[in-house]
Amino acid sequence: MNYVTAENLTKSYGVKTLFKNITFNVNEGDKIAIVAKNGTGKSTLLKILMGKEIADSGNVIINKDIQVVLFDQEIDFEGELSIDEFMMTLSSAPIMALKNYHSALHSENPDDMENALAEMEIHKAWDLENEMANILSQLKITDLDAKMRTLSGGQIKRVALAKLLVETRAEHKHTLLIMDEPTNHLDVDMVEWLENYLGKARVTLLLVTHDRYFLDAVCNIIWEMEDHKMYFHNGAYDTYLENKMIREDNLNSTIDKANNLYRKELEWMRRQPKARTTKSKSRQDDFYETEKVAKMDTRKQSLELEFEMKRLGSKILELHKISKSYGDKLLLKDFSYQFQRGEKVGIIGKNGAGKSTLLNIIQGLEKYDSGEIETGETIKFGYFSQKGLKYKEDQRVIDFIKDISENFPIANGRTISASQFLRLFLFEDQTQYSPISKLSGGEKRRLHLMYVLYQNPNFLIFDEPTNDLDLPTLTVLENFLQQFQGTLIIVSHDRYFMDRIVEHCLAFEGEGKIKDFVGTFSEYREFDKKQVSEGKEVKIEKVIEPEKKEEPKPIEKKVEVASRKLSFKEKSELDKLTNEIPEFETKREELSKLLNNETDYDVISKLSDELQKLSDDLDEMELRWLELQE
Template sequence: MNYVSAENLTKSYGIKVLFENISFHINEGDKIAIVAKNGSGKSTLLKILMGKEIADSGTAIINKDIQVVLFDQEIDYDPNLNIEEFMMTLDSKPILALKNYHKSLHSTDNDFIEKALADMEAHKAWDLENEMKQILSQLKITDLEAKMGTLSGGQIKRVALAKLLTETRAEHRHTLLIMDEPTNHLDVDMVEWLENYLTKAKITLLLVTHDRYFLDSVCDIIWEMEDGNLYFHNGSYATYLENKMIREDNLNATIDKANNLYRKELEWMRRQPKARTTKSKSRIDSFYETEKVAKTDTRKQGLELDFEMKRLGNKILELKNIDKSFGNKVLLKDFSYQFQRGEKVGIIGKNGAGKSTLLNIIQGFEKYDKGEIETGETISFGYFAQKGLTYKEDERVIDFIKEIAEFYPLANGKSLSASQFLRLFLFDDQTQYSPISKLSGGEKRRLHLMYILYQNPNFLIFDEPTNDLDLPTLTVLENFLQQFQGSLIIVSHDRYFMDRIVDHVLAFEGDGKIRDFVGNFSEYREAKSREDALEKNTVVKPEPVKETISIPETPQSSNTPKRKLTFKEQRELETIEKEMPELEEKRAKILDQLNNESDYEKIAGLSSELETISEKLENHEMRWLELQEAL
């Protein structure tokens, strides 16, 4: 089934062409990722498909039988609604049935109550309510009474994500799910859950993400937007990179030929008299086409840098027995670490574990409760925080960078101009002379990052640098950091980025415990999984009956006579004691399956099976108590 057909779409803002005459189709079951640098028009294309923007020319036809839902970077919400009320603002029949059912709980109108229950059954709203709560739980949203206006930015995005995923399940119709950077503000456990959910879900997906592991796991088609064109790649992220390299190699060969022809044609153009004949017009048109190809720049990331970093002394940074708590919450407990020259350390842990607090303590922005910190005299910190860029109104990009210095020093005695450094980070000449206020959100974040690096620090501290950065910029940043000779601390949930850069992990494991692990992010996760599995297998399980029935023994009076069970009752008791642990095990397995299942029909079947087993287990427990009392 065809969902979307677009033909010859063109969109410009002023003289900047985002894309020109692009055509594509989206079919049922497609899972597509869009890859492009910030400012190329990714978000604009998504808004055109949503009907929020209009293309300059071309057509985009959306099948009338599908619904299109968008997870955007900007969330609209009423701050006075609590989380449950916000979730119930969905416009669908199952949600309406759920709202009427909740009203019926406080109603005395029997007709209304009967209709509410009938609608719950007809629209399978019982299952939807169960799945909604599971999604919220997986995204660490537990207090449904909390007002939206009291939540952090990250919490609001997680609630909005839960609402979107619920919406795709609420209507039993064809849905195109459009997601713009869904993994921002999610910790690793949440990202892996969402990855698993979208991989299993029978949905059609159009996705913008910088998380390459997430992209590889969820999507099997990649659209590459570059220089106003749209290129299609079937397969993995590695396949896309290989195809892109081949295309650019071929284009570079064409450019070399065009340069030779361009020089010859330029000589001919200069010799031509002003009054040109009709006969020469075709050659003049050909000249301009050749000039366009010859001036194409495909070697955007080919510059190798040998940095002249500010000198690092023998003493870098040492933390000794640091304690830090907020009330009863312990973030750091007796933490000690000595940073080495050239060390690249990744800091990982759940949201709120204390990662950003540690960064602030290191730089003196926040006081610690106990301990000592020694910082080398030659240390120059470069701190990339999550807060936005500060700039003057109408200040141009090039002037903003030149405020630091005109040139960036290289180790060979040479230097890069501010303009050359900007080009390294994908700011073309036109963008360099544009006001910062005209940049997209991602471009501003890229400029902020470049601003930090251009100051030439010798100790870099990055707090979630990959949020809102595009994949081309991440590639440039990774290449830069791999060559960086100073010390580096990174807090990030981007698994690919961490695996490529860090050689050492400090893992916040809760209650102030920070584990020192030599290796990259994935190696730490694998080691932790093995340890957790081993610990689980070595736990001594209690006796089945005691595990199942946690009821204290009823004191028996010494005068209370005890009777023997009949043969039939004895056999019944033995059967119950044998079956109860089996039912418990089945129930646990179904709950685990429900937490990891996203197919609606399977969830409905598992829920029904869970209800049957729970009822049988409850009957067994009651009968077991009766037989025990009989003794």
């Protein structure tokens, strides 16, 4: 069943074209993710489908038998409504049946209850009431009498999400669910519950998300918006990346051929007299078409630069027995830690556990109750917070960055200009000279990120950096952080982002208790789930607990194994080695056979080097396997 058909849609704002002549279909059961840079029109396209925006040209045909439901980043609500009242503002028949039933509970007329019960049965509202209770519980919404105006931004987002999911289940007809960044402000447990819910639900879905694990778990189609066009990919995120790379390689090949032809035709054009025959006029037209292709700029700025940051001294940052409470709520209790040069630490835990409080304490933005902090003299903090960017409305993007410095230092005494640095983070020349007020929300977030990085800090602190950033920008940021040689702390619920950057986690587990876990975010999640399922604590890494000695002592990061048993991570390593060693041995035999049959000197040299490296790797793997076995 076809839900939506769009033909030749075009939308511009002033001189900026978002998309041009794009055509697509949404069919029943499709679960589609839209991927694009911020400012290219993702949210605008969703609003056009909802009828909240009008395209400059083209047609949108929506099947009259479906309902279209939008989960937007901007949520409208009446502040005086309670959560329960807000949930009941839906106009569907099952919701109306629920309202009448609750009203009949307080009625003295027995006919009201009889009619209400019949209505509940007709519209299957009992199932909906149970579904609503389950969704609210999973999204940690417990106080249904709380007024909407008293909720935090994250709580409002969760309540609106609950209402949306109830709405899609309330109507017994076909539904197209449109979601714009649904995982923002949700902790990992809620994100995993939502992806499981949407993955199993019989719903047609069109969403914008930066969460790549969520995208892979929920969606089976990716729409890519780039250069005013739309490209379609069936499959997971990796498939999209592969298709995109092939397309760009083919385009670059076409441009190279056009360049060769352009140079030849340019000589011909210069030799021609002003008066042209019909034949030369045709060739002239072909020349201009070739010129357009030859001058296409497909170069992708990369971050393969050696950055020159301020030198870090021997002392970075040391925390000794730090405690912090808010009333009866204990966030930190005798927490000690010594940060190292080049360390990339992920701070994880539920919302409200104290993660942001720790970041503020480290930077001196918030006082702690007791303990001591020693900060190295060479430390220069760079803090990317959730509060957003402060700027003058009429200030241009390029001027905002130049106010810090005209140039950014890189290795060997070299520099790159503010404009070049902006291009690295996907700000095109036209956008650089636009007022900041004209940027989309995601572009402002990207500029805020640049503002932090351009000040060249050597100790970066990121609090939920992935919220509202598009996937292309996240890829650029990940590449930057992987090369960053300073110290880095990240608070994030984005599992993919954390897994790429972080190999060491501090996990807030409540009541001031923090676990020091050596491993990725996903490895910690796996360990934590296993610990919960077994109903006991599996000793993997040292738990940072109150120190009993009077003298403060930095926590060591060595894994202490009780009774010489393997830790969870070591068991995983042993299993991995057990599987990989036979594969490496097979590869070594294959290389040896190739080497024995080869006569070309260059090939022999290359194969010999490969064989030597493979043998060295295999020796190390076997030694490690023996250590773990013992």
